[in-house]
């Protein structure tokens with residue numbers, strides 16, 4: 001096995017495979033190594049639809065080997081420690097790998113254990129989450145079997161991937177309850193650590209209206225801190241001005257979005273942003289180059305680019321990173337600039353979707369010449385059928 005690469009990519013998920021494919025299309029001779037421990041590759045955006053009962057979970061996973069570009073070398077294990085001063089990464093098994101340039105894109109860590117009692121009860125007792133391949137099908141079991149009562153949905157205050165996913169499943173659930181005539185006997189609540197539903201004012205306003213139509217109770221600035229699956233109780237810490245108070249509520253079903261951070265091996269490395277509790281990789285948010293190490297770049301969920309942790313953001317970032325990395329290799333100035341674009345395709349009901357696209361200033365940046373604050377069936381079909389196809393056939397091949 002080779003132990004030195006021109007470009008070493010950490011993580012072969014959405015970002016890593018897209019970048020490797022795009023680099024090799026531009027310069028086929030590049031020597032690229034990809035450190036990736038998983039045999040499987042997941043199309044995670046589909047898990048909302050899995051939880052809603054309209055997508056087969058087995059269609060959201062494929063073999064990683066089918067997407068590693070044939071010219072690249074797959075190092076099938078996890079990266080463990082970084083020595084960026086000496087351009088060296090050590091893997092979990094203790095193998096040292098050196099590089100000329102490195103791209104860090106190993107995704108996000110789900111901190112299930114940060115909520116007391118959650119790991120023990122997740123996947124049973126009505127406690128579900130679309131944030132896991134194994135548990136997302138159970139979300140639909142909870143929704144389908146709900147006969148009225150208390151349905152509780154949560155979102156932490158901290159940055160998470162796909163910040164709208166906790167709401168998307170709530171609207172699908174409420175629509176399902178309405179279609180089965182159990183909504184009127186239900187108490188649907190959204191406990192979110194955020195001060196609003198989405199940071200873009202126009203979309204926030206539209207979502208407040210949609211929540212009102214379903215009769216959803218919104219409890220802002222509230223963080224889930226404990227779950228008791230046996231007694232079906234969830235405890236929240238709610239911030240009210242200067243004070244914090246705890247409240248415990250009963251639930252019949254509980255959908256949890258866990259707290260998230262950079263993976264521990266990034267958080268504890270020289271690559272992390274100093275003083276950042278979540279430990280994101282310290283990059284320049286515009287050119288995606290590391291702020292200390294010029295031969296290191298980062299993109300995707302692990303990069304410190306703000307509240308942009310989506311596949312849609314990766315789609316915008318990948319060509320910018322590729323062009324800037326190639327500029328550094330050729331000793332040229334970096335011209336690619338990322339504007340913080342991200343997108344939230346919000347499933348507001350079955351067959352209805354609001355496609356919110358925006359930049360880091362919260363300005364709407366719609367791809368289509370349509371009012372993005374309106375729910376549309378065309379967007380539902382795009383997300384249900386168009387995007388999964390695009391992901392497997394174009395995005396991971398570097399051609400979109």
Ligand SMILES: Cc1cc2nc3c(=O)[nH]c(=O)nc-3n(C[C@H](O)[C@H](O)[C@H](O)COP(=O)(O)OP(=O)(O)OC[C@H]3O[C@@H](n4cnc5c(N)ncnc54)[C@H](O)[C@@H]3O)c2cc1C
Pocket residue numbers: 010011012013014015016035036037038043044045046047048077078079080105106107108130131132161162165263265299300301302309310311312313314343344345
């Ligand atoms: C429920 C849900 C709904 C979502 N909905 C949407 C949506 O509608 N639209 C949208 O745009 N995005 C959505 N997303 C977010 C999207 O899936 C992510 O933002 C995207 O996958 C980020 O790509 P990434 O490459 O940074 O991370 P990932 O695709 O997660 O890839 C990270 C890779 O790093 C690997 N890795 C882990 N540890 C190591 C290690 N030690 N060494 C090397 N590699 C390692 C992992 O195995 C993985 O392959 C959703 C996500 C979820 C969970």
